[in-house]
Amino acid sequence: MVQRRKDISSELITLGVFCALQIGIMRVFTVLEPRFMSVDNLLGLLNLVAPMALVGLGLTFVAVTGYADMSFHFVSCFGGMTMSHMIAQGLSPLPAILIGGGAGAAFGVINGVMIGKFKLPDMVATLGLGAIAFGMAYLYSGGTQITDHFNDSGIKLLYTARVASIPLPVVLTAIAYAVGFIVLNRSTLGRRFYAIGSNATAARFSGVRVERYVIAAFVICAVVACLTNIIKMSALAKGEIEAGLMWLMPAYSAVFVGVSVFKKPTVMGTFLGALLIGTVQKGFLLLGKSTYVMELVMGVLLIVSIVVSRIDFKEIIRRRRFRAELAAGGGVS
Amino acid sequence: MKRLVTSLFRPQYMLVWVFLAMVVFFCIEAPSFRSASNLVRAVKSSSVIAVMVLGLTWIVASGEIDVSFPSVAGLASVVTALAIENGVPWTVAPFIAIAAGTVFGLLSGFLIATFRCPSLIATIAIGSIATGIACIIAGGYAPVRLTSTVGIVKTLGSGGIGVQLLWTVIVLGSYIAFKYIQDHTTTGQHLYALGENRQASLEAGIREKKIIMSFFGLSAMLASCGGVVWVLFYAQGVPRMEGTVFIDGMTAVFLGALVIKAGKPNVIGTFIGAIFLAFLTNGLTPIGLEDYIGSMIKGALMIFGVVIIAISRYRLAKRAVAAAR
Numbered sequence: 001m002v003q004r005r006k007d008i009s010s011e012l013i014t015l016g017v018f019c020a021l022q023i024g025i026m027r028v029f030t031v032l033e034p035r036f037m038s039v040d041n042l043l044g045l046l047n048l049v050a051p052m053a054l055v056g057l058g059l060t061f062v063a064v065t066g067y068a069d070m071s072f073h074f075v076s077c078f079g080g081m082t083m084s085h086m087i088a089q090g091l092s093p094l095p096a097i098l099i100g101g102g103a104g105a106a107f108g109v110i111n112g113v114m115i116g117k118f119k120l121p122d123m124v125a126t127l128g129l130g131a132i133a134f135g136m137a138y139l140y141s142g143g144t145q146i147t148d149h150f151n152d153s154g155i156k157l158l159y160t161a162r163v164a165s166i167p168l169p170v171v172l173t174a175i176a177y178a179v180g181f182i183v184l185n186r187s188t189l190g191r192r193f194y195a196i197g198s199n200a201t202a203a204r205f206s207g208v209r210v211e212r213y214v215i216a217a218f219v220i221c222a223v224v225a226c227l228t229n230i231i232k233m234s235a236l237a238k239g240e241i242e243a244g245l246m247w248l249m250p251a252y253s254a255v256f257v258g259v260s261v262f263k264k265p266t267v268m269g270t271f272l273g274a275l276l277i278g279t280v281q282k283g284f285l286l287l288g289k290s291t292y293v294m295e296l297v298m299g300v301l302l303i304v305s306i307v308v309s310r311i312d313f314k315e316i317i318r319r320r321r322f323r324a325e326l327a328a329g330g331g332v333s
Numbered sequence: 334m335k336r337l338v339t340s341l342f343r344p345q346y347m348l349v350w351v352f353l354a355m356v357v358f359f360c361i362e363a364p365s366f367r368s369a370s371n372l373v374r375a376v377k378s379s380s381v382i383a384v385m386v387l388g389l390t391w392i393v394a395s396g397e398i399d400v401s402f403p404s405v406a407g408l409a410s411v412v413t414a415l416a417i418e419n420g421v422p423w424t425v426a427p428f429i430a431i432a433a434g435t436v437f438g439l440l441s442g443f444l445i446a447t448f449r450c451p452s453l454i455a456t457i458a459i460g461s462i463a464t465g466i467a468c469i470i471a472g473g474y475a476p477v478r479l480t481s482t483v484g485i486v487k488t489l490g491s492g493g494i495g496v497q498l499l500w501t502v503i504v505l506g507s508y509i510a511f512k513y514i515q516d517h518t519t520t521g522q523h524l525y526a527l528g529e530n531r532q533a534s535l536e537a538g539i540r541e542k543k544i545i546m547s548f549f550g551l552s553a554m555l556a557s558c559g560g561v562v563w564v565l566f567y568a569q570g571v572p573r574m575e576g577t578v579f580i581d582g583m584t585a586v587f588l589g590a591l592v593i594k595a596g597k598p599n600v601i602g603t604f605i606g607a608i609f610l611a612f613l614t615n616g617l618t619p620i621g622l623e624d625y626i627g628s629m630i631k632g633a634l635m636i637f638g639v640v641i642i643a644i645s646r647y648r649l650a651k652r653a654v655a656a657a658r
Contacts, residue, residue: 068453120639123398123453124587128639131580131632138625245575249461256454292473296465302458306450 014309018261022276029283036286043167049278050173051228055247056254056270057173057180058224061217063255063265064184066197067115067122069218071107071130072225072251077137077244079104079226083155084239085140088148093155097230104226105219107133112215137241146239159235169231176224181267193217194264225251253277253298260309277301347641348591348602352609355616363619371615373497377566379611380504383604385559386582387511388552393586394598395527395548397452401441401460402556402582407574408467409434409560414477414570415470427561431554437463438553442546467572477570500562511600520544525597577628581610584631588638596642 029036055072062069083100087093107129114125140146150156161168184190195203196210204210229244236243257276258269280301281294359366385406392399409430416426441459445452471477515521523544526534535541564570588609589602610631617627 114636118640118643120636120643124583124639125636127580127583127587128632128635131584131635132629133632134580135625135627135629135632138623138628142623143625249457252454252457253461290469292465292468294465295461296469299458299460299462299465302454302461303444306444306448306454306458310448310450 014261017308018272018276018305022272022279025276025279025283029279029286033283033286036283041282041286045278045282046170047167048282049274050167050170051231052250052254052278053271053274054169054173054176054231055225055228055251056258056274057176057267058221058228059251059255060180060258060265060267060270061184061193061220063259064193064197065214065217066200067214067217069111069126069221070123070248071111071126071133072221073244073246073248074130074134074137075104075107075222075244076225076229076247077241078107078133079222080229080233080244081137081140081146081239081241083226083230084146084150084233087150087153087155088146088239090149090153093153093158096153096155097158097227100230101223101226104222108219108222109215111222112211112218115218116211116214137244141239141241143241147237150234150237150239155234156237157234158231172227172231177267177271184267197264249295249298250274250277253302257302257305260305263309273305276305345591345593348588348605348609348638352605352612355609356612359612359616359620363616363621365619366616371619375608375611375615376497376501378614379607380501381559381562381566382578382581382585382610383504383508383607384562385556385578386585386603386607387507387600388548388555389582390586390589390598390600390603391511391515391524392452392548392552393590395524395545396531397445397545397548399441399456399549399552400453400579401437401456401463402552403574403578404460404463404467405434405437405553405556406560406563406578407570407572408437408463409557410563410570410574411467411471411477411572412570413561413564414479417479417564418477427558430561431557434463434557434560435550435554438550438556439546441553442549445549446542446545464573464575471570471572474573476572479564479568479570508600508604515600524548528597580628580631581607581614584635585610587635591638591641596646 026036035041055076059069059072079100082103083096086096086099091099111126111129114120114129115122157168159167159169163171184193192203192208192213195206195208196213200210225244225247228247232243233239254270254273254277255265257273258271259265261272262269277298280297284293284297285291365371385402389399389402412430412433413426416429417423421429437459441452441455444450444455444458468474515524523534523539526537526539527541527544531541560570560574585606586598586603587606589604589606590596590598592602592605593599594602613630614624614627617624
């Protein structure tokens, strides 16, 4: 119990440092550019953070079970193109989105079976399946963009609609996070995901059906990635194959900035990670820097968070106090 | 005789047979595949990929992963192209680019060795920084074209057979050198020891940090060499070399792991993998198939390879259990 309390306080200190960092960054940008705190810019910030946070949420489930998924961005290309094809065929938006997500789910199931049941190495197997999914994304149009019926079918509403003046993607992300938080942190299901991550054999002997949970994790990851890419395509108002490729880095960055705060993949951590990265990116965009800076920012923040997470703040504080005591009391005798 | 036949058809040599069958099939199906120009094109693209992933092979063999190699190669290609465009002589430009690329590799090696962060994460971070910088100095995602055609670019790009042969000899030579280091030196031993059991090799006194740092530096250096050669061959620097380069490189290493040392990445295997992929890509168009079919075939091959490794490991484990009894 004592050990546990110690862990929590160390975690709180790291969390405090990150919150201070977040607030500090926002202060710096507000000083540099007063418009940073305007409602418009903050809404834009949410719009930037939402997709990154959403795709990261899916990856969090896979990371919690202790595996790596190198296929979700390729699968999201396929899911997005499936949705675009359905729209072009004249289907209404909701079924098209569901079919796109279902295509992702199919790939998630294959991933989960390969890794959970047949114990294939996760990185290679998912990469192989990802290459297949990426090839299949070309099947619909042979490489050209799909734009048919994008303007008149109402698919663009997915991006432009607002709920109580908050953009729909942000609302969807918030709902997904609420569900994700309840599942992973407040339910037995979530405990089982974490149990598999820390020791799959022990979890199996405790009566957890490991395979099912691994499959579920990969399905969630693939479906969420597809939905994120579908939102992006509705924003672009066209189905573009390579649009999905960019999701790999934001997802991993958000999850692992979170890991460096909480020492394990968590829903809260992923959100904080996405928020931190999004804030810095938005700040630079507002200052008139080109969009290419975004990737640079992501990489630098990821490295900073790795380094920060390895610094033991409690130890530093303890040492400083010790030194102060030495100075005041004149030695330890 | 029978023994020879069975040893030739062991799972280790499966890929070689698949490769030969594929080449024969393409030769019969498409006359244009047999042409000299197509052969030169295939050798050209395979040598670029082969150089890029030579270092990656050792990283994967030691149980780490490097996903930053396309970004580093992209950065190197942009630096070379811009340097040549801005009047730096072509003999100097490549060295600037390779030095810049190596710095990134050493940086990710430092992160992994000192801060013990997973190599996937460190290289994702380094990769996105490299891509970001490449895009900033190139001023966008569009490739930087070489307008002033330098002599060397002309000779290499137009594919004079003599130059091509020289380049192929250089690539082959470096592969043979790496093969020697891998199989006949202590570094090679340490490399596979690290991949087999990290803790045990640490206890045995292998200097893990030094080896990991130098491997990542080496990988980035070779990736940037690939980027430089890309500029010399195709006369353009590409800031974002993701997508196909990434899939090709990873497939070459993982397919190569099937050959010679069943299940462990090794340089000769990677070489065969790279040639395999180049011939596959160059054979699809002549027989009338689209490029994207290639991506699907590569993915299927990768999964197929992993399954074969898993089965052979399972059999070995079963045999070991039987022997223990």
